[in-house]
């Protein structure tokens with residue numbers, strides 16, 4: 001049996017270098033690979049392009065990498081709960097590619113499935129469509145979107161085994177599912193790492209073949225999203 005275990009988050013992110021493109025699972029703060037993100041913060045790697053539904057909040061998740069200016073570009077569908085993100089974007093320090101949420105998910109899933117591109121009506125007639133090929137299907141214009149190309153995918157699961165088989169829990173399945181296997185190397189951080197054979201095969205969401213490295217996270221914070229409600233003064 002192949003053993004994909006690595007000791008910890010530091011070992012799991014080995015090989016991530018300046019300028020690389022990373023996919024990071026999670027939806028808002030739900031199911032983010034927080035131990036791996038903390039290891040990236042400690043590694044000082046910089047000029048990253050991060051593909052993630054969200055950009056964390058100021059003191060948690062990708063917000064920590066933004067704070068240390070380690071991210072050059074964010075490709076996301078949901079941002080705006082992070083004051084430092086807003087500041088960097090408005091000052092031009094951070095490049096941001098806002099992507100419709102379904103398109104973001106499908107660009108991950110296409111990469112996972114080895115599909116190079118697909119057509120979608122989402123974004124037609126907006127700046128999302130600028131420079132993209134348009135084709136009509138059933139009388140409706142669609143734009144051509146390309147699968148993501150990422151160096152690493154980093155996902156978080158509830159349980160995993162030494163072979164990399166994963167089970168997600170509840171809504172923490174979110175973007176973690178389509179990102180698993182979508183990057184050249186996929187790292188899985190899990191809440192509980194078990195022996196092969198312990199997981200019920202009928203419950204496995206991602207087969208081990210999609211995963212190259214797996215480890216049990218040391219600490220998972222229970223957080224409720226910190227929404228910033230802005231009022232006009």
Ligand SMILES: CC(=O)CC(=O)O
Pocket residue numbers: 027028029053054077078101
């Ligand atoms: C985290 C999110 O992405 C939330 C939303 O889409 O409303």
